[in-house]
Amino acid sequence: MxxxxxxxxxxxxxxxxxxxxxxxxxxxxxxxxxxxxxxxxxxxxxxxxxxxxxxxxxxxxxxxxxxxxxxxxxxxxxxxxxxxxxxxxxxxxxxxxxxxxxxxxxxxxxxxxxxxxxxxxxxxxxxxxxxxxxxxxxxxxxxxxTPHSWTGWRTFTVRKKIAVSAEITSFYLYPADGGKVPRHQPGQFISLRLFLPEIALFQIRQYSISSAPNNDYYRISVKRETASQPDRNGMISNYLHDAVSENDNVEIAAPAGTFILQDTTRPAMFISGGVGLTPFMSMLETLLQQEEIPQVIWMHGCREAAVHAFKAELIQWEKEHESLTQKVFYNKVTAADIREGIHEGYPDIHQMNIAQHPAHMHYYLCGPGVFITKQYQDLLAAGISRDHIFYEEFGPQVLSLSTS
Ligand SMILES: Cc1cc2nc3c(=O)[nH]c(=O)nc-3n(C[C@H](O)[C@H](O)[C@H](O)COP(=O)(O)OP(=O)(O)OC[C@H]3O[C@@H](n4cnc5c(N)ncnc54)[C@H](O)[C@@H]3O)c2cc1C
Ligand code: HEM
Known part of the structure; x- marks a missing residue:
């Protein structure tokens, strides 16, 4: 030129x-x-x-x-x-x-x-x-x-399909060819391709891997996306919930994505909204498997108890690991939620005593675009450096916060 x-x-x-x-x-x-x-x-x-x-x-x-x-x-x-x-x-x-x-x-x-x-x-x-x-x-x-990896689409079988909240269901995907899978980097996603008979098209969607890296399977956890008009309900998420059963096959592409744990020795704060918790399940399980576990603070928000995915598992992990602290917000709380230590409202870093966090802590954000923008701006206002903040939006990346 x-x-x-x-x-x-x-x-x-x-x-x-x-x-x-x-x-x-x-x-x-x-x-x-x-x-x-x-x-x-x-x-x-x-x-x-x-x-x-x-x-x-x-x-x-x-x-x-x-x-x-x-x-x-x-x-x-x-x-x-x-x-x-x-x-x-x-x-x-x-x-x-x-x-x-x-x-x-x-x-x-x-x-x-x-x-x-x-x-x-x-x-x-x-x-x-x-x-x-x-x-x-x-x-x-x-x-x-890369050993066990592949290019193109590979067929995987849904060996287990388990509801983890009223609207999120986990799918355990094993290679149909009986082979192994490469260990992903915690935080990465796979693309999943399905043929939708209603529109006679293949459609591809990304899903974060919600399990720790291993050579046998990937777990994804999918939220059913509904709209006020049924003809506008999410195509693939509803198809997965309604029409894909255990032993059915789907096609997936090898793990990809740059939203990964940057440093497994550093203290980390995870900030998630709704189904945005999925990459953190993989990151957290990875950290908890280490001999030396860094401090992890996880602030999560969702509408109510019924849609709080992986709740029991996370409470159990918090009991077992001193390094892990959770702070959970529901939009509306019941007396029972309050007894369990749930907070009312939206996840808010002003309630997190951020000034006391170690200076080298890394902050990871995942959720809807507006949620990420708010948390990112609050973190900057609290004095956190841009290079310590990482985020993933569950859609086309239209945010470019790091240059704004
Ligand atoms: C990196 C990455 C990781 C992700 N990880 C996860 C994950 O772990 N778990 C997860 O559940 N999702 C995840 N997603 C989101 C996922 O890829 C899909 O976008 C999601 O499942 C919705 O797909 P769908 O086919 O069901 O909805 P689509 O059919 O693509 O529709 C998208 C949204 O638009 C609405 N809509 C549809 N038609 C109209 C219309 N005519 N007018 C207005 N609104 C309409 C739908 O109700 C829906 O809310 C991730 C996305 C990315 C990019
Ligand atoms: C110079 C050329 C191109 C530019 C600048 C470009 C840019 C982009 C950007 C910014 C995104 C969003 C990334 C994200 O979600 O984080 C994207 C996604 C995507 N691109 Fe491209 N792209 C180019 C070429 C192509 C080509 C050649 C194809 C194939 C026909 C393609 C297919 C897609 C698809 C399918 C997506 C995902 C969006 C969706 O699922 O609807 N792009 N691209």
């Missing part, structure tokens, strides 16, 4: 910012019209909510804004690469995306999109796509070289 093209890209940032979601919405519509097979790859639920459009638009804008120094985007590119490889995205698909993206820029911007601007964007897309594909190719190679 020439310097003149870099300047042209920078000059078009305001126009792109203006067109932002309009452009990417147009792009997805166009792409699915011409390449219907990609509906099996994308999350059709996210297309409804517009979240995926925003995620792609944000990356494009960030790339355009940093075109002179794209290396600052490496952490973001690495996150996307984890998601992409878990979805089995292939180089040929980059060409399809690039084709529809450029056509969409031309169609949405109309006369403002001069041939020179389109050429500059073609060069920029090519540069970004080449970078991303290279990163992803290295990850596929690493997967292929």
């Amino acid at each position: 020439t310097t003149a093209q870099q300047h042209m890209i920078l000059a078009t940032v305001p126009v792109l910012r203006e067109a932002n979601v309009l452009l990417t919405t147009h792009f997805y519509k166009r792409m699915f019209q011409h390449n219907e097979e990609l509906k099996h790859v994308f999350n059709m639920g996210n297309q409804q909510s517009g979240k995926q459009q925003t995620a792609l638009a944000m990356t494009l804008l960030a790339y355009a804004e940093n075109i002179e120094n794209p290396a600052v985007l490496l952490p973001a590119i690495n996150n996307i690469a984890h998601k992409h490889t878990s979805l089995q995205i292939q180089p040929a698909q980059y060409a399809i995306v690039g084709h529809h993206l450029l056509a969409s820029i031309a169609e949405v911007l109309g006369q403002a999109a001069t041939p020179a601007i389109l050429d500059a964007w073609a060069a920029a897309y090519h540069q970004l796509a080449t970078w991303m594909q290279g990163h992803e190719a290295a990850m596929y190679e690493q997967q292929a070289a």
Whole structure:
């Protein structure tokens, strides 16, 4: 890409910012019209909510804004690469995306999109796509070289299906080929693919592994996502709850994800909302299996006792391990909850005596986007450094707190 093209890209940032979601919405519509097979790859639920459009638009804008120094985007590119490889995205698909993206820029911007601007964007897309594909190719190679791991989709059998709250159910997934699995890094997720007869499409969703690393199975714990209108209920989560039984098969991709325990010797605070507790089950079990267990404080919030997943198990672990302290909040408490030490309201770090925490403590957040944003800002306001805070949003990563 020439310097003149870099300047042209920078000059078009305001126009792109203006067109932002309009452009990417147009792009997805166009792409699915011409390449219907990609509906099996994308999350059709996210297309409804517009979240995926925003995620792609944000990356494009960030790339355009940093075109002179794209290396600052490496952490973001690495996150996307984890998601992409878990979805089995292939180089040929980059060409399809690039084709529809450029056509969409031309169609949405109309006369403002001069041939020179389109050429500059073609060069920029090519540069970004080449970078991303290279990163992803290295990850596929690493997967292929890891003992017991695999690339592509592997069939797993649900050996056990156990309800852990009124709306969360755990699935114990064992390789159908009788083989072993690689130990995941605590906090990572798998992608799960199912064919949904109702819409005649494969659909893929990510689920955090809620068990400690081992070579035999992965446990995932899935919340049934319901809406006020039944036709808007979550597709895969309800299918898993209602139609997938013990001994049924599902397809999964090898573990991926960058939200992992950074340092198993450091004190850690986990902050979770609702089903956001799943990656922490894996992290905590891992720490509790160590000879030296660092201090762990876990603040969790959910609506009420009925939806408090893994409650008995966690109370038992807290009794057995001095290093573990829990503080649990329910939106509404009963007298029985109060007797059990449950707090009323929403998880709030102001109730956690943060000034007394060790200075090198790491803070891990998981839950809905608004929940993470609030906790992140409260932690910063309490003087916690950005490099000590890690988070995972259960959807397309639209938050970019570390640069805000
Ligand atoms: C890294 C990662 C880890 C995750 N880990 C877990 C986990 O451990 N456990 C877990 O339960 N989930 C987890 N998730 C979320 C999971 O991947 C799915 O997003 C979730 O199960 C919902 O999928 P679904 O197919 O049931 O819902 P979808 O069909 O994708 O719908 C998503 C939401 O949109 C709503 N919706 C659907 N149609 C409409 C419409 N027309 N208008 C408005 N709203 C609509 C649905 O009610 C639902 O709430 C994780 C996600 C990520 C990215
Ligand atoms: C330069 C090109 C691309 C950019 C900038 C880009 C960017 C992104 C971003 C930011 C996300 C969200 C990541 C997250 O959830 O944390 C994402 C997810 C995703 N990307 Fe890409 N991507 C590109 C190319 C592709 C290609 C070629 C494909 C395959 C056709 C693809 C398919 C997907 C899918 C399926 C998801 C998950 C979203 C969902 O499930 O709906 N992407 N991408």
